[in-house]
Amino acid sequence: MNDSLHKDFSVYQLALGVDSPPQAFPLNPATLLSLVRATIDLLIERQINATIWFKLPPGKIWYTELIRYQSSARTVSTIYNCQTKEKKAEADADAESEENLTSSSPLDCRHISLASIPNSHISCEYFLIVLSPNFCSVVVAYQPIKKDKSKVLSKENANKSQPLLTLISIDSKVIQIILDGLKQEIKSELDTIAPTDFICPTASEPGLISQLFAKQIQRQDEINRQIRTERISKLKEKNQNLHKKERLKDEYLSNVCQELRTPLTQIKTALSLLNSPNIKPNQRQRYLQMLNSQCDRQSILITSLLDLVQLEHNLENTTLELVKLADIVPGVVSTYQPLAQEKGIMLAYTVPTDLPAVWCVSGGLKQIVINLLHNSINFTANGGQVWVRAKFHGEYIQLEVRDTGIGIAESEIPKIFECFYRVRSGVSDEINGAGLGLTIVQRLLWHCGGSINVKSKLDEGSLFTVQLATENNKAINAGKANI
Structure with a gap:
């Protein structure tokens, strides 16, 4: 050939x-x-x-x-x-x-x-x-x-x-x-x-040719029906997702309004009482303290909301960077040391300097440590203890923040990462936080392939464990944390 x-x-x-x-x-x-x-x-x-x-x-x-x-x-x-x-x-x-x-x-x-x-x-x-x-x-x-x-x-x-x-x-x-x-x-x-x-x-035979064309049209109609069905199904799914997002947005706005309304109600009450002609000096002082406290709460809430919105806006375009825990943890701990001493809390950390760098959103590792440490100190009574420790754990670096605070009921643990959720027990009733710190921690970890786990018992304290991928870990599944 x-x-x-x-x-x-x-x-x-x-x-x-x-x-x-x-x-x-x-x-x-x-x-x-x-x-x-x-x-x-x-x-x-x-x-x-x-x-x-x-x-x-x-x-x-x-x-x-x-x-x-x-x-x-x-x-x-x-x-x-x-x-x-x-x-x-x-x-x-x-x-x-x-x-x-x-x-x-x-x-x-x-x-x-x-x-x-x-x-x-x-x-x-x-x-x-x-x-x-x-x-x-x-x-x-x-x-x-x-x-x-x-x-x-x-x-x-x-x-x-x-x-x-x-x-x-x-x-x-x-x-x-x-x-x-x-x-x-x-x-x-x-x-x-x-x-x-x-x-x-x-x-x-002409008759067979005509039948073949008819069969082709029938089969093409089947394809068209299937395509229409798939498109309708996708549109329904998109609509359901849009409705879900709208519902979540409405719930979020409702929660925001409720959180903003609470301190405003307290402020209005205090102002009306201050206008009373029969108010005593000690009562005036108490109402002024209430005003100051609720204004602080309002300021913290608004600042936290703005931080969360800014975080969500920036995360999509933020790249991951390699950061060493030894460069972050000591500075954050030293910042909180005066507050811990004021409350009589023993605050210590152990972070080996030879630990490899971990992947995290730019500036995110410091935010994670700050929020977890702030949370532990706030929920730990006078005379308690807070430890920060980092160590190897398989292909990950494990960061632990442990405290001897009031602890969290088992039924509440799944809720603590929700926006505005605050554990209300004992000392926590005096805390005017916005309830967004752990939400921010979770969002940051989602975007860097990290995870967070919580173990806690009432009156025995809590242990927050964060896992972060090291520079040698190729299997980073960003956005899929095991909560």
């Missing part, structure tokens, strides 16, 4: 080589499958005993159609499965998939090898040729390979992402030219193939 002709072998080009070639049009794999199914539907419905030549995309669904035809046929049909020799491993995998799929009803076919070189036309083509005395047709699809080395796609994914240039014909001249080309390509196997399997009858 002439080697240059061998290299140029293409069923698609043969179909275009006739005087009046069929019109090529781009299709997605789903539409191509509908054309194959329409042809099989016609063969089954009219009980047509046909010879079939095929080379179809990888995947069990394509073989299923041929098995469906073969299992419904009254007489044995001849089916030739044409495969190129290149990428033999893929062809073997396809054959194995076919065998696994059809263990109870295997496809009885002849395997024909088509010689080709890498990236040749035939390696990128698919076809289905049907030959019978009263009906013949061919469907040919060609998928150009995009030579983009920066994108490594599997063959199946490539089939889904690129359109197929498709030809459909019932013209006996077109089909015969393709058969003659196949005959030349597989000369070494001609002794085992009946000569009639390379002959296309002169014309198909």
Whole structure:
């Protein structure tokens, strides 16, 4: 065989080589499958005993159609499965998939090898040729390979992402030219193939052609209905998500308003009492302290809300950075040491200087340590203890903040990361925090692939454990913390 002709072998080009070639049009794999199914539907419905030549995309669904035809046929049909020799491993995998799929009803076919070189036309083509005395047709699809080395796609994914240039014909001249080309390509196997399997009858029955078109329209309608159903389903899902976001937004705004209203109510009450003509000096002092306390609470709440909004706005565009705990923890602890001494709390830390750096949102590690330490000191009574410790834990660095404070009831632990939630027990009743510190900690950890865990018992204290990925840890799943 002439080697240059061998290299140029293409069923698609043969179909275009006739005087009046069929019109090529781009299709997605789903539409191509509908054309194959329409042809099989016609063969089954009219009980047509046909010879079939095929080379179809990888995947069990394509073989299923041929098995469906073969299992419904009254007489044995001849089916030739044409495969190129290149990428033999893929062809073997396809054959194995076919065998696994059809263990109870295997496809009885002849395997024909088509010689080709890498990236040749035939390696990128698919076809289905049907030959019978009263009906013949061919469907040919060609998928150009995009030579983009920066994108490594599997063959199946490539089939889904690129359109197929498709030809459909019932013209006996077109089909015969393709058969003659196949005959030349597989000369070494001609002794085992009946000569009639390379002959296309002169014309198909008009009635069968009309039925084929009807089947194609029906199958395309099925695809369109399926697409509409999927689109409607996606729209419903989007609407549900939007409604959920709106509901969460409404709940959030309601909580914000309630939090802002509480100190305002206290301030208004104190102001009205201060205007009383019979107020005593000690009462005046108490009401002034109330005013000062509630103003501070209002200021803390507004500042915390602004911090949370700013944090959410910046996190999406903030990159991760490597930070060493030994560079952060000592400075934060020294800042809180005067407050701890004022309350009679023993505050200490242990952070080895040789611990590797961890990944965190820019400036986020300091915020995490500040919020956890502030939380522990506030909820620890006079004479208590607070420790900060960092250590290795597998592929992560573990930061622990432990206190001997009032503790948290087991039922409350899942709620402490919610916005504005404050544990109200004992000493905590005197604290005017905004209830957003742990929320901010959680949001920061979500974006750097970290996690936080809480263990606590009432009157025994709490242990907050943060895990952060080290610089050598490649498996960072940002936004998926195990709370």
